[in-house]
Amino acid sequence: AADSKLVVAMLPKSKGNAYFISCKAGADKAAKELGVQLLFDGPTDSNAAKQNEIVENWITLGVDVIAVAAENKEGISTALRKAQKQGINVITYDADALPDARAFFVNQATPEGIGQSLMDEAARLTGGEGEFAMIVGSLTAANQREWQKHVEARLKEKYPKMKLVVVRPCDDLKDKAQSEATAMLSANSNLKLIMAICSPGVPGTAEAVKQAGKAGKVKVMGLGLPNENRRYVKEGVTDSVILWNTGDLGYLTVYAGAALAKGELKKGAKTVKAGSLGTFQIAGDNILLGKPFIFNKGNIDQFDF
Amino acid sequence: MSAAPLLALRRIAKSFAGVRALRGVDFELHAGEVHALLGENGAGKSTLIKVITGAHQPDTGEITVAGQPVSELTPASAQALGIACIYQQPALFPDLTVAENIALRLESLGALGRVRWSARRTRAAELLARVGATISPDAEVRSLSMPEQQLVEIACALGAGARIVIMDEPTASLTQKEQHLLFSVVRDLRKNGVGVIYISHRLEEIFALADRVTVLRDGESVGTHPVADMSEGALIRYMVGREVAQIYPPAESAPGEVALALRAVGCASSGVRDISLEVRAGEIFGLAGLVGAGRTELARVLFGLTPADTGEVLLRGQPVALRSPQDAIAHGIAYVPEDRRRHGVVLDLPIAHNMTMAIHRRLFPTTWLRFGAERSLALDYIRDLAVKCSSPDAPGGSLSGGNQQKVSLARWLATKPRVLILDEPTQGVDVGAKSEIHKIIRGLAKDGLAVLLISSDLPEVLGMSDRLGVMRGGTLTAIFPAGTDAHTVMAAALGQAEKGAA
Amino acid sequence: MSRYFRELSVVGALAALLLGLAIFAPAFFSPQPLLSLVTREAPTLVVACGMALVIISRQIDISVGSQFSVCSVCAGLLAARGWPLALVLPASITMGALLGAINGALVAGLRLPSIVVTLATMVTLRQGLNLVRQGEFVNMPDAIQWFGLPQATGQLVLVALSVALLIALALAMRHLAAGRFVYAVGTDAEASRLAGIRPQLVTFLVFVFIGALTGLAAMMNIVQSPQVQPLSGAGLELKVIAAVVVGGVAISGGRGNLWGAFAGLLLLACVSPALTHLHIEAYWEKAIQGAIILLAVVADGLRSRKAGN
Amino acid sequence: MSHVTPAPGNSRPWKARLLSHEMLLLYVLLAEWLFFYFAGTTTNRRGVVVGFGTWDRQFDILRHSCEIGLLALALTPVIITAGIDLSVGSLLGLSAILFGQLWHDAGLPIPLAIAFTLVLGALAGGLNALLITTLRLPPLIVTLGTYSLFRGLAEAITRGSVTYTDFPESFLFFGQERWLGLPTQAWIFFAVAAAVWLLMHRTTFGRSFRAIGLAPEGARYAGLPVGRRVALVYVLAGLIAALAAIIYTARLGQAKADAGTGYELFAITAVVLGGTSIFGGTGSVHGTLLGVAAIAVLKNGLACLPVVMRMNAAEEMSGLLTGALLLLALTAGVLPKMLSKLRPRRHAPAV
């Protein structure tokens, strides 16, 4: 009870996801450096209702900071507002809630930036023309829809010679991504590229392309972790994987949360310090992590997460 | 008789959760004898049989087979010892073929043994021929009638080369012809040195077939006697422990107006066709016929379970549509079904709930339950019909067969019917309860009910009925007045007589 | 003929679907996607065979999905520790058999209803796995991939293995005494006890068997990819139950056969790739699968009602 | 030897009643609650009492239990008629979507949209009822089909992605605020619970559901309208699932196609834990409520235990323990019987 450690509670969308596991690694590191207690709990599947329940639990537990990757903007915001009313510091990371429900958003990259990076990279790989397909995580995940929207917007705006022919969900399962990609390949003989925007989707697609013997002929790219894709990138099946440094995202989130709780980070601040990573810029109420990074054959071995 | 009996039981006891079904039974069976087992409902006959076949483990007691003591009898080991049983309810697999059913009993294959389908088929055909059945070995058992299934059971026992064959009320659902066939199979077995244990509530069969008889009462054996030394009266005294008059109560009033009239009623899906008859208030109209003659089907038509598609049903002169049991009840028709354990009482529900089940609308008009009213109604019927039970809250399954039948009857009397259909009301009911039920039925008729009494027990229909119809092949072939002799009725049921006067 | 009405009608529906695809999307029949489809469904087929046995014996097992996940992760962890394939494979099968034995002991030994028992073990196993692993993936060494064979050969081995298993089991169910025991127990446990069969033992063994098959299927699945995802078994139970039931195995036990289950599985498995090839939006997939299940039972219901009258 | 079996007199029913399934479950619930009250309540850094022993937490438990509780109430009559309905969770999702559409796309006022949603839920239940009663199909399979169908329709209608939000405050009041001290939806839940309890235990409907569960043919021979009663049970389940969808939407402030995924299994677990036999015929509504409460307290209590918090595994632990509790409840019903079977045989020689 008299344990006077600061308690930071961090809510991922789905805690088994490799993406969030690597987030947690960074968060753990920051928590150790700061001497705060870190709770890292979330649904095992992406489930908005469960996220709410966990936040409400944390409210009654009286934690100091709640950091949330929102599965659903509106759904979670009510609970977050309630937390703020009880004097809990609320920030969001990875996926934002409504602006009035949190103090800051640790923004790894804007959906727009991600969508543009993805589309630009796809255009670079195909030479700006031809048919391509897309694999998404689930049909109901909000951030996926957001990214897809921005990909399509960029496509319309800048690459008139490219055509998105099919979008299929893989339920965040690698096996399913693989069979979907296989079906796509045979159903669309002119396919030049498959873009997977969920992390199990990229290796699944790569496996399908590899098995179809179309490595190199059909490009594979998407959002994913270097470790999951290293094998395929090296084999030349997957061309590029786009991601920010997820460990840094977790690290920065914990630092920002702690700073907020200690009163070091206030509304209107222009920068925030995050231990060994140095200082980060703040634009409005968005703490910016930096640009997404493109991993390819040349640089992938430098990263381990 | 020979020194070592084929089967000897000493002081066998068995209890079920407090019910002492067997309290120490001694029993001996010799080779080449038909040994009848007799007793009231619930005396423990079936339980004893299940002990012999290994289906139940006795709590105490010894079993000796051909001089060898056996312990821990299981169905498999009993089979290996040459014990075969034809249960009250055939224990066959409805989804499997006849050949396969027979094979499952006879072949003791290891789990990895190979099934020889053609050999199975030939063997089945051969065994079926031996019991005189014309059943295809490839027929699925669910498509067979009850007697046909019984014949398959007997074929199994024959095929097993059993030394001890047990028959638990095998004739309860057999036709006369099949019954004679069965008797000759039994005599055949006896001739070949097989010991047969034969259970039946029909005393005439015991006199016709058995060599010795053992009587069970309340789970104890009260004596074994050669059948030749016994009279019917003596046997009944042994069973019941008192005298029972086997006299049917006489009619005490003249029938009134026509309560129920059928005009050329038929129902294609259940094989009932062109039935015309009239039943008057205060009259008992008996329906005789062989099993499968369609009497139950007719009752189901009248009760709206399989609605009629041709003809007309009139109640007190008014034509009515009987599309469902609810319709039938609303028009004052009640039906006490044949299969009391499946249809007559819900075994897991209290007696009181069972009794009020058909009168929810009347007893609970707002659908709101009135426990007090229900209880007093149940107590009334328990008293009036002399149901032996601990309380109205006891589950129906805790009662003996005869008392279950009374509960089933009470349910329908509670509807205050004008027409009462009774389907085999005394089947599997012991002599004592049977005569009580007869008295109740007669009393109901006296109160002005029109009673349609279906029974395969020929003396019963003859004795109880004011008029008597005979069915055959789904239609009514003859109607006789009271006092017609058994021979004439039987001949009509078998289709050997001309159409009687209606 | 009418005895196999259900199996034939499923085959008919499958044929109609394939015919439609042949006309409107001939690309479906190119070897690669077909091979990929059957490779992917091979493990499911193995579990479906087990499920057919369980349902024929008048039980149900909704814990197979969780068993599948547990076996996958355990096998993955062993492989990652450097165990050779020759040990990982039997270990996975044994693991499955043990999990099945728990169900079997509860259902057969204590005579508890299998639907509730396996519901409980499903939840327990799934959450236990989550608790221990927190959803983490397992990275597998290359030696386990495709059973250490070249990929094309490996695919063929997987498919051949599952088909061989199907044929062997289908024949065993018809021609071995053990198979007939399963039918007998499913038709009427009490009658089979009186016929000298030990129904509780048969039930127990059926659960052990489906567990072992699930362990094998898990292995067949994880060799296909370099990572084991603990969620891989999610929803497997409903998929195989649906396939088996669509294929005409009666939920009330004692009726149906493995060929029907096979046809049912193929029919349901073809829906998803068929949608892609016919350029129908993916959102309809679940609804169509639900409709197929309903149509299959409705056809049966109409037929038996006609036969009944 | 000196042990005397109690005479079947007055003492037995008392003992039996105190050891009935429901009472045992009540003891478990109380034990759970007390344990978490003492082990799950702490004072935090700011000196505020937090954790399980706060009113806020108790209200949260209540709030979070309403939807699954409603589904469990819907399933109790279904299971008592020896049926099952796997589709309630999917129907919750479909109803949430339909409600969102009616309000947002069709522009209906909220009360009207609610009314229509309830009607549509009842109709969807009616589809189950139709297939089960007129064609006599096994409920497990029919509802497995509609389980897939309803969820599939919800996804197809929204193309997976449309999420309805921005509901008016007056509507969110039902899911997020308190009324007369309790979470608003708790009042609705209690009202439904009372209604279902009365239906099951005080009217002829409950009586006939039981009879149908025990002996469907027997019930038909007794003149009970079996088809209509069974249909009623599924329609009611659809109606209650739609109501749960409304509450779910109000609680989260959003309607999305994945609403209620997996809820059917929780609900079935609660019902069975509450002592309703999966074979039909026996069971009670209060048992179901106790089952729901036992699971909810376990789940929320674990989340307040410091040990569990440090492991970040409240969800998993509670799932694990719920499964174990279910197995325990099942075996608890059987083990005494098995033991009593063994006992007389063991003592028989001594007598």
Ligand SMILES: Nc1ncnc2c1ncn2[C@@H]1O[C@H](COP(=O)(O)OP(=O)(O)OP(=O)(O)O)[C@@H](O)[C@H]1O
């Ligand atoms: N499995 C069981 N559980 C509890 N009680 C049982 C069981 N089987 C039989 N009994 C009881 O044991 C007693 C003897 O029943 P049993 O079936 O042996 O009688 P029976 O002589 O065959 O009667 P019937 O002529 O009606 O066939 C009855 O009181 C019965 O209720």
Ligand SMILES: Nc1ncnc2c1ncn2[C@@H]1O[C@H](COP(=O)(O)OP(=O)(O)OP(=O)(O)O)[C@@H](O)[C@H]1O
């Ligand atoms: N014409 C027919 N078509 C089809 N099935 C028939 C026909 N006649 C009788 N059956 C079947 O034969 C069986 C026995 O018929 P039913 O019960 O009507 O005879 P019953 O005279 O009442 O004999 P019981 O003494 O057994 O009551 C039933 O299962 C019935 O379905």
Ligand SMILES: [Mg+2]
């Ligand atoms: Mg008997």
Ligand SMILES: [Mg+2]
């Ligand atoms: Mg009859």
